[in-house]
Amino acid sequence: MSTKPLDNEAPTMHQKTGERALSHADYDDEVEDVIDEREIFDIIRMITDPEHPNSLEELGVTNLEHIEIDLASKCVAVEFTPTIPHCSMASLIALSIRTRLIRSLPIGYKIDVRVRAGTHASERSVNKQVNDKERVAAALENSHLMDVVNQCLTTI
Amino acid sequence: MSYYISQVTPTERGDKAIRIWTQAQDTWNCINVLEDAHTRTVRHVSWSHDGKFLASASFDATTCVWERVENDWELAATLEGHENEVKCAEWSSNSRRLVTCSRDKSVWIWEDEGDCDFDCMSILQEHTQDVKCVKFHPQEAIIASVSYDDTVKLYGEDDDDWELFDTLKDHTSTIWCIDFDCTGDRMVTSGDDKTIRIWQAYHPGNAQNIDTPDHSHPKYVNVATLENVHTRPIFHCAFSKVTKGKERIATVAGDDSLVILKEADVSDRNAPSWEVQFREPQAHTQDVNCVCWHPTDPNMLVTAGDDGCINIWRTASE
Numbered sequence: 008m009s010t011k012p013l014d015n016e017a018p019t020m021h022q023k024t025g026e027r028a029l030s031h032a033d034y035d036d037e038v039e040d041v042i043d044e045r046e047i048f049d050i051i052r053m054i055t056d057p058e059h060p061n062s063l064e065e066l067g068v069t070n071l072e073h074i075e076i077d078l079a080s081k082c083v084a085v086e087f088t089p090t091i092p093h094c095s096m097a098s099l100i101a102l103s104i105r106t107r108l109i110r111s112l113p114i115g116y117k118i119d120v121r122v123r124a125g126t127h128a129s130e131r132s133v134n135k136q137v138n139d140k141e142r143v144a145a146a147l148e149n150s151h152l153m154d155v156v157n158q159c160l161t162t163i
Numbered sequence: 164m165s166y167y168i169s170q171v172t173p174t175e176r177g178d179k180a181i182r183i184w185t186q187a188q189d190t191w192n193c194i195n196v197l198e199d200a201h202t203r204t205v206r207h208v209s210w211s212h213d214g215k216f217l218a219s220a221s222f223d224a225t226t227c228v229w230e231r232v233e234n235d236w237e238l239a240a241t242l243e244g245h246e247n248e249v250k251c252a253e254w255s256s257n258s259r260r261l262v263t264c265s266r267d268k269s270v271w272i273w274e275d276e277g278d279c280d281f282d283c284m285s286i287l288q289e290h291t292q293d294v295k296c297v298k299f300h301p302q303e304a305i306i307a308s309v310s311y312d313d314t315v316k317l318y319g320e321d322d323d324d325w326e327l328f329d330t331l332k333d334h335t336s337t338i339w340c341i342d343f344d345c346t347g348d349r350m351v352t353s354g355d356d357k358t359i360r361i362w363q364a365y366h367p368g369n370a371q372n373i374d375t376p377d378h379s380h381p382k383y384v385n386v387a388t389l390e391n392v393h394t395r396p397i398f399h400c401a402f403s404k405v406t407k408g409k410e411r412i413a414t415v416a417g418d419d420s421l422v423i424l425k426e427a428d429v430s431d432r433n434a435p436s437w438e439v440q441f442r443e444p445q446a447h448t449q450d451v452n453c454v455c456w457h458p459t460d461p462n463m464l465v466t467a468g469d470d471g472c473i474n475i476w477r478t479a480s481e
Binding site: 114115117142 | 418
């Protein structure tokens with residue numbers, strides 16, 4: 008066991024959202040199911056926190072209301088809220104969310120992952136790093152880092 | 164002005180090869196594939212001004228120099244020294260020197276001692292973050308580099324040694340690209356802050372009384388800032404090189420678009436106005452990473468995108 012103290016020993020727990028309610032249109036092949044905020048939320052809410060055996064949703068890091076989709080310009084913008092302003096895991100969480108979206112969305116979608124304004128001490132540097140396509144590409148080629156990310160992406 | 168588009172067949176992504184294309188009437192043919200030199204992605208290629216050499220910068224930390232031998236290209240030199248990803252390699256105007264930059268935050272200047280025996284003249288470690296792009300001034304011994312640290316750095320040569328003479332801090336985020344016009348008196352930069360900035364050089368003793376670094380180097384001043392041209396990071400900007408006196412600027416971005424800018428007919432050189440002359444919102448189906456003007460034909464340019472396509476554009480008339 009690692010003896011490194013946790014950044015946040017006792018994070019506040021949040022209620023999990025239920026399964027998405029399906030309508031008749033969801034079963035109708037004639038109806039196009041466009042990507043919506045709930046679908047993006049379902050893709051990222053079960054990501055495991057790097058520190059706690061909980062999902063990002065349970066820790067209140069991801070939130071349905073903080074997802075925006077612009078279908079016309081194919082932009083998906085996700086804001087997340089670190090549990091504490093000095094969370095050292097913010098970059099890793101951002102990279103995990105981005106990686107999950109890159110792997111899930113159709114080719115051609117633009118992805119923006121940002122720390123929710125005012126919720127982290129290094130907000131600007133985390134945002135800059137996770138939205139620099141070369142830094143992200145370099146991270147995706149770093150096998151050590153990807154082991155950690157893939158661990159987070161293993162849904163619990 | 165309108166542009167026609169012809170598309171070159173998509174190539175496999177991240178295949179570490181360099182492809183050389185020639186025009187045959189309305190089509191373009193791949194005549195060479197340079198392989199087995201780089202072991203990771205090739206991020207940038209640059210022709211020497213005399214057309215005899217090609218430099219390629221790769222994420223494998225090396226820069227390769229290819230020499231034209233009749234209709235083939237041979238690997239003439241592999242420049243090693245950067246600690247990690249080389250992002251850009253550019254030739255000096257006399258085709259004897261190369262400048263490279265890297266994720267290792269450094270800029271290296273190389274000189275050909277003869278027969279492609281390149282020696283490192285200088286290592287400049289002025290940036291605090293990865294260096295995205297670097298260029299030689301077209302006429303003077305000046306180099307400009309731009310970085311993830313949001314700054315432009317300018318270096319001058321002094322007795323075979325290179326030294327920083329100015330740092331420009333106007334951009335508010337990563338600067339992806341820099342280019343000089345054919346005189347070197349103008350620069351253009353673009354980046355993550357979604358602005359295109361135009362810089363004017365003021366030389367020592369200028370009529371505007373603008374202070375110059377050490378009274379010996381030009382002072383580049385941000386004389387125009389273009390916003391709302393692109394909606395996502397602007398990865399590349401390039402001055403046209405042959406329309407002297409009425410240069411245009413081509414820009415490409417993460418919003419998939421290509422834009423061509425021209426200076427207004429009535430424009431003050433010290434506070435110029437630039438306007439959009441042409442815009443193609445869907446130049447590619449994904450991010451556009453690079454745009455390049457034809458070196459002699461002012462009506463042709465080429466773009467490269469994350470969709471794996473190389474698109475060639477031509478004006479109907481000028």
